[in-house]
Amino acid sequence: MRPFEYASPNSKEQVAALLGTSWEQGAILAGGTDLLALMKDDVVTPRRLVNVKGIDTLRGTSYQPGNGLRIGALTTIAELADSKDLAQYPMLFEAVTEAASPQIRNLATIGGNMCQRPRCWYFRSGMGLMPMTKDGKSLVVAGDNRYAAILGTQTGAYFVSPSTIAPALIAYGAKVRIYSAKASGSGVRELPLGRFFITPKSAKEREHDLKPDEMVIELIVPPPPQNLKTGYFEVRQKAAFDWPLAMAAVALQMDGNTVKSARVVMGHVAPVPWVSDEAAATLVGKTITPDTAMAAANAAVTKAKPLSMNKYKITLAKAAVKRAVLKAGGAA
Amino acid sequence: MADDRPRKPEDNSGVTRRDFMKVSAVGVAVPVVLGSVMDAAAEEVPIQGPGKVPITLQVNGKKLSAQLEPRVTLLDALRDNFDLTGAKRVCDRGACGACTVLMDGKPVYACAILAIDAQGRMITTIEALAEGDSLSPVMQAFVAHDAQQCGFCTPGFIVTTTNFLQKQPAPTAEEIRHGLSGNFCRCGTYDGIRAVALAHAGGKQS
Known part of the structure; x- marks a missing residue:
């Protein structure tokens, strides 16, 4: 790891001035489980770390029936798994319980989980988000792309968004709040969590809607409507402590036995958590049966464009969607 | 920006007066009337390193x-x-x-x-988990159940297992797999380690 300066502010107002105006100047240290590994491998080399764990107002959860769930960005994944405030959000509970390992969950924060960098091995080897040959050809397309994206790859980005918790949050309609003391007004901006994730169009861009002096301060999950049913499914090589090869988080608002509206969010298939409107549309007005779940699964991958080694991910993504829909419907 | 200032790795700095000033400069620039509003931003944040x-x-x-x-x-x-x-x-x-x-x-x-x-x-x-010169019960159980081979992963496994069994004294096999999932053994002694946890639970040894 390269040498760096270190500062521990205790209020969020101090952070932006300490971070500076470029990613190289300063980086936010929260749980550190991703950042320190990236720094050891020289993938990122910030000249200063701003440890935000002393900012107590960014810690903890609260739930109010009218307003929903507020999660401070510094809440650890283990604290979320132990929180009674998640009682109304069983799919979120499942996602945080299944993420990473006990040791990671004790350190890693929900804000850091949203901001973690892709696990793509080209990126982790220091070749950037869109590794190219000198004549502009994608190394991923020509190389070992077994874990690469199958959807949303039009810009030439083939990494997959790493968070398994983000798809569950997006299915619940979560919003993210971002703060910078240098921004105008209150300094806070709020956006739907789905829009926080970006597919870069060039090697210069990042995969989050975040500026170098901004920090994620909290997540807001709306109160679940009555008759909301959810289902979550990860297809993994290992039973625990593994990233999925494909996953799906499904939220169905029911009207009796029929689906009134649906959200289907897939993970590890695209550079962003992939919201499949096509899959959701097939479910509206239907009852949940193996046939309607399969129809949703097929619709979810109609636009998939596999590379030389990842065609199998289409099969797995379909399985994840089908099983998540069936779980939401109470049938599996 | 002030923090563009290059610093040499051998720069043996703790917290210097200059470090204090560059962060508090934001607050210094605003009129005194706004002092209370800007207090948090103007508060001095020590900057340490990159030296020892x-x-x-x-x-x-x-x-x-x-x-x-x-x-x-x-x-x-x-x-x-x-x-x-x-x-x-x-x-x-x-x-x-x-x-x-x-x-x-x-x-x-x-x-x-x-x-x-x-x-x-x-x-x-x-x-600190050993009891003086004698092994802790979990350490003894690792020996009794042949739960190590080369032994390199063993200290980490014993720390995790000891903590896990304090929280879940009678775990199921599934809870053991989940609770100990953050430790790897390249020799593959997992069966022995699971036997340690199951034995603690008074369950059947596999």
């Missing part, structure tokens, strides 16, 4: 101090500065569990924490 700074850790009930750069991990500080080599450095990327220690009573990867960031936390290493 005094670091004090609370490990196994003792205060241990050293001059360390901010980039030194808790694991490297324990092993290289405080002669506590029970936590092992294997992957050094938070993926294998060989460096597991307890921080405020919870298992964490010592390689994934900076020593400077572990100050004020209660650190417990494998060295």
Whole structure:
């Protein structure tokens, strides 16, 4: 790891001035489980770390029936798994319980989980988000792309968004709040969590809607409507402590036995958590049966464009969607 | 920006007056009337490093101090500065569990924490789990159930297993797999380790 300066502010107002105006100047240290590994491998080399764990107002959860769930960005994944405030959000509970390992969950924060960098091995080897040959050809397309994206790859980005918790949050309609003391007004901006994730169009861009002096301060999950049913499914090589090869988080608002509206969010298939409107549309007005779940699964991958080694991910993504829909419907 | 100022790695700085000033400069520029509003932003935040700074850790009930750069991990500080080599450095990327220690009573990867960031936390290493010169019950169970081969992952596994069994004294096989999933054994002694946890639960040994 390269040498760096270190500062521990205790209020969020101090952070932006300490971070500076470029990613190289300063980086936010929260749980550190991703950042320190990236720094050891020289993938990122910030000249200063701003440890935000002393900012107590960014810690903890609260739930109010009218307003929903507020999660401070510094809440650890283990604290979320132990929180009674998640009682109304069983799919979120499942996602945080299944993420990473006990040791990671004790350190890693929900804000850091949203901001973690892709696990793509080209990126982790220091070749950037869109590794190219000198004549502009994608190394991923020509190389070992077994874990690469199958959807949303039009810009030439083939990494997959790493968070398994983000798809569950997006299915619940979560919003993210971002703060910078240098921004105008209150300094806070709020956006739907789905829009926080970006597919870069060039090697210069990042995969989050975040500026170098901004920090994620909290997540807001709306109160679940009555008759909301959810289902979550990860297809993994290992039973625990593994990233999925494909996953799906499904939220169905029911009207009796029929689906009134649906959200289907897939993970590890695209550079962003992939919201499949096509899959959701097939479910509206239907009852949940193996046939309607399969129809949703097929619709979810109609636009998939596999590379030389990842065609199998289409099969797995379909399985994840089908099983998540069936779980939401109470049938599996 | 002031923090563009190049600094040499050998720059042996703790907190300097200049460091204080460059952060508080934001507040200094605003009129005094706004003082109360800007208090938080104007508050001086010490900037440490990149050279060595005094670091004090609370490990196994003792205060241990050293001059360390901010980039030194808790694991490297324990092993290289405080002669506590029970936590092992294997992957050094938070993926294998060989460096597991307890921080405020919870298992964490010592390689994934900076020593400077572990100050004020209660650190417990494998060295403190033995009872004097004799093995702890979990350590004895690892021997009895042949739960190690080369032994390199064993300290991390014992720290995790000890903590896990305190929280879940009678775990199911599934809970054991989930609770110990953050530790790897390349020799494949998992059956023995599961037997340790099941035996503790009074269950059937596999």
